[in-house]
Amino acid sequence: MAFPLSWDFQQLWGRGMGLAQGWLEGAQQCPSPNCNDRPEGEQISLLVIHNISLPPGEFGGANVRDFFCNSLDCDAHPYFDQLRDMRVSAHLLIDRHGQPTQFVSFADRAWHAGQSCFDGRDDCNDYSIGIELEGTDDEAYTDAQYHRLAQVTRILMMEYPAISRQRIVGHSELSPGRKTDPGAAFDWAQYRKLIRGVEPGT
């Protein structure tokens, strides 16, 4: 039995959005130095959803992008002081308007999960992709963000088939007690509905 691609998926390919060398076509590129090679032969098999906003709850502007590229002015806001020596990144950030910015090739190892464990395996950065939604744990995400996240998820699931629906998780699930994102505001049901049909039988 054939499983037809959804209308949404055909539309997105119709717009030419895809991957080139691990970079999302159509996304703004802002390469971060905070990355390294994945372990040799490692299979990409997990997608991690995060949130971030700097300072927390303030949206727009370039602070997150600057933070991931080590160019944030840490004197510009009292909250930023604690970020001074942090070297982190994510593969992709989706802002409140659904616009994606990519910092690290999906083929490479971004520094997004920190101390983490999934299904008995530590150091999730080795085998995962990290996507940040601009937001907070308790403020509703925008429809534009859900649609963009779903669109990107579909592309990634096609490219990296080991990312099954069961292997798409929130950061809080990998680092319980330490991380809470993407928080109660993230509507998993809405998101999962949008990626239905990528895998046979779903």
Ligand SMILES: [Zn+2]
């Ligand atoms: Zn996180």
